[in-house]
Amino acid sequence: MNTFKWLVRRELWEARTVWVAPAICVAIIVLCALIAAFGTGTVSFDGLGPEDLAKLQTKMTPEHLDGIASMALAAIGAPFMILVMFTQFFYAIDSLYGERRERGILFWKSLPVSDAQTVLAKLFIAAILMPLAAAAAAFVTQVLVFIIASIKLGPLEILHGHLWTPSLWGGSIVLSGYLLVAGALWYLPVLGWCLLVSAWAPRSPVMYATLPPMGIALAEFIVFRTHYFWNVCIERLKLFGLLAHALGGRAINHVVIDDDHMEIPRSLFETIQAGQFFGSPAVWLGVVVGAGFVAGAIWMRRNRDETA
Amino acid sequence: MATLIEAQGLSKRYGKTTALDGASFKVETGRIVGLIGPNGAGKTTALKAVLGLARCEGSLRVLGLDPYQDRDRLTERVSFIADVAVLPRWLRVQQAVDFVAGVHPRFRPERCQTFLERTSIKRSSRIRELSKGMVTQLHLALVMAIDAQLLVLDEPTLGLDILSRKQFYDSLLSDYMDAEKTILVTTHQVEEIENILTDLIFINRGRIALDLPMDEIPLHYAQLLVGPAQAEAARALKPLSERQLLGRHVFLFEDADQAALAALGELRQPSVADLFVAKLQGGAA
Numbered sequence: 180m181n182t183f184k185w186l187v188r189r190e191l192w193e194a195r196t197v198w199v200a201p202a203i204c205v206a207i208i209v210l211c212a213l214i215a216a217f218g219t220g221t222v223s224f225d226g227l228g229p230e231d232l233a234k235l236q237t238k239m240t241p242e243h244l245d246g247i248a249s250m251a252l253a254a255i256g257a258p259f260m261i262l263v264m265f266t267q268f269f270y271a272i273d274s275l276y277g278e279r280r281e282r283g284i285l286f287w288k289s290l291p292v293s294d295a296q297t298v299l300a301k302l303f304i305a306a307i308l309m310p311l312a313a314a315a316a317a318f319v320t321q322v323l324v325f326i327i328a329s330i331k332l333g334p335l336e337i338l339h340g341h342l343w344t345p346s347l348w349g350g351s352i353v354l355s356g357y358l359l360v361a362g363a364l365w366y367l368p369v370l371g372w373c374l375l376v377s378a379w380a381p382r383s384p385v386m387y388a389t390l391p392p393m394g395i396a397l398a399e400f401i402v403f404r405t406h407y408f409w410n411v412c413i414e415r416l417k418l419f420g421l422l423a424h425a426l427g428g429r430a431i432n433h434v435v436i437d438d439d440h441m442e443i444p445r446s447l448f449e450t451i452q453a454g455q456f457f458g459s460p461a462v463w464l465g466v467v468v469g470a471g472f473v474a475g476a477i478w479m480r481r482n483r484d485e486t487a
Numbered sequence: 488m489a490t491l492i493e494a495q496g497l498s499k500r501y502g503k504t505t506a507l508d509g510a511s512f513k514v515e516t517g518r519i520v521g522l523i524g525p526n527g528a529g530k531t532t533a534l535k536a537v538l539g540l541a542r543c544e545g546s547l548r549v550l551g552l553d554p555y556q557d558r559d560r561l562t563e564r565v566s567f568i569a570d571v572a573v574l575p576r577w578l579r580v581q582q583a584v585d586f587v588a589g590v591h592p593r594f595r596p597e598r599c600q601t602f603l604e605r606t607s608i609k610r611s612s613r614i615r616e617l618s619k620g621m622v623t624q625l626h627l628a629l630v631m632a633i634d635a636q637l638l639v640l641d642e643p644t645l646g647l648d649i650l651s652r653k654q655f656y657d658s659l660l661s662d663y664m665d666a667e668k669t670i671l672v673t674t675h676q677v678e679e680i681e682n683i684l685t686d687l688i689f690i691n692r693g694r695i696a697l698d699l700p701m702d703e704i705p706l707h708y709a710q711l712l713v714g715p716a717q718a719e720a721a722r723a724l725k726p727l728s729e730r731q732l733l734g735r736h737v738f739l740f741e742d743a744d745q746a747a748l749a750a751l752g753e754l755r756q757p758s759v760a761d762l763f764v765a766k767l768q769g770g771a772a
Contacts, residue, residue: 185589283575291563
């Protein structure tokens with residue numbers, strides 16, 4: 180366990196993107212919020228003027244407003260989810276290739292650390308620590324932006340009294356925790372594949388990671404005229420794939436203002452579909468395939484002959 | 488004396504190249520063994536096999552274990568410098584020391600500290616900011632602070648100046664070596680390690696060309712210096728090699744009658760370098 184702690188610490192020495200990228204993201208979003216709140220420009224809310232907002236207010240129940248507040252939290256969290264997808268995949272794809280390129284691998288291999296420990300430490304960084312750091316950064320941003328909004332609500336004035344409810348923040352934290360677990364399982368095959376290619380590729384691991392799946396998809400199309408493999412890959416890669424499996428889209432309220440229909444989500448917390456997600460064969464099949472890739476990466480690091 | 492490494496019929500091919508071709512040798516505990524060979528002779532492959540980094544045909548036991556199968560159990564007891572300057576460039580000196588201390592149960596930080604204090608290496612520097620010689624010094628300080636049963640050094644002093652090389656071998660003998668430890672070292676600068684070695688192994692074209700304790704070399708090998716008049720007589724005794732030096736002929740004999748040689752001219756103990764040249768030329772002829 181002590182060894183694992185040092186391996187993780189070593190990764191953090193090397194891969195500073197783990198915390199630098201989310202920190203930059205926090206800075207940008209908070210800066211934008213500050214400019215929006217205190218800058219000279221005016222902020223319009225989806226093209227609605229103050230009168231429209233006042234009208235909205237009369238039509239909306241507190242439940243609707245809770246829903247809008249939770250949507251605001253989600254909107255702040257979303258960039259972090261997208262960001263971490265990129266950083267974790269690039270981290271995973273470079274991690275085992277980088278130590279070979281820099282030839283540091285023989286130094287690491289001279290120490291009593293097994294290949295399994297090394298690869299699992301890198302997987303831990305990519306699958307758990309990076310999303311956790313991003314979630315923490317998202318939380319800090321949500322708090323800061325809501326503080327700014329509380330000081331100067333502007334067009335969001337209708338949300339007064341709905342920004343700091345325990346159910347909103349409690350729900351948001353539960354949702355983040357759930358998405359961390361779901362994301363780790365969902366992306367395991369992608370991260371495992373990245374590690375495997377990283378352990379094996381003679382050069383340019385990004386190319387070696389992307390070309391073979393594209394080749395398989397093309398071959399499938401030529402032979403069977405189908406896109407099955409391609410669709411599976413894309414579904415697995417895109418953020419919406421995870422959200423579609425982990426969350427349900429049914430928690431929507433309809434609001435009718437004059438003749439306009441508006442769809443406002445209820446608390447995002449209510450969209451969690453844990454039963455559906457953890458009961459899905461696709462999820463567990465992905466975990467099995469991902470575990471196979473990780474085992475392959477360990478085997479590859481162990482057996483890839485460095486003198487060849 | 489316990490046998491630490493036992494290799495029998497070790498073979499390894501990379502495509503069409505034969506790196507090892509049935510090499511057999513033994514290393515006993517408490518020895519300092521020099522593995523000497525020309526470039527491409529199979530030195531590095533032999534070391535990789537011993538370290539469990541490459542799978543070979545034939546049988547190989549290191550500390551009673553199969554180094555490839557049981558690599559994870561061996562890494563704590565065997566340490567190595569496989570090549571110079573393989574320390575990761577982004578790492579800081581202090582981080583390198585902390586990490587090795589963190590994962591290696593046999594690492595002694597105070598000894599590493601002592602070694603580092605003799606250098607001008609700063610703890611806060613990144614590896615990439617150090618000179619080539621400093622990187623080597625750091626690596627050696629890290630490895631010498633580990634109480635390993637077997638230390639494998641592959642060209643450990645490459646890039647070091649003469650003074651640092653001498654310091655390194657001195658401290659290897661005085662601060663590191665003891666009866667429990669064994670060192671296997673390869674280098675091209677044979678003259679510098681000649682007097683610290685206890686055993687000599689020559690490897691050429693994947694085969695063991697010579698395997699002797701240093702103190703048995705005079706029993707088997709003799710260098711004879713004669714004037715031109717005696718050259719023909721010396722040649723008749725079938726020398727391993729012959730060369731000319733300042734008008735005299737220098738012959739190297741293997742298992743020859745030393746009394747007969749002494750009658751012809753001046754007898755000397757051959758240096759490892761002389762022996763190396765003679766044995767390998769003989770093998771090539």
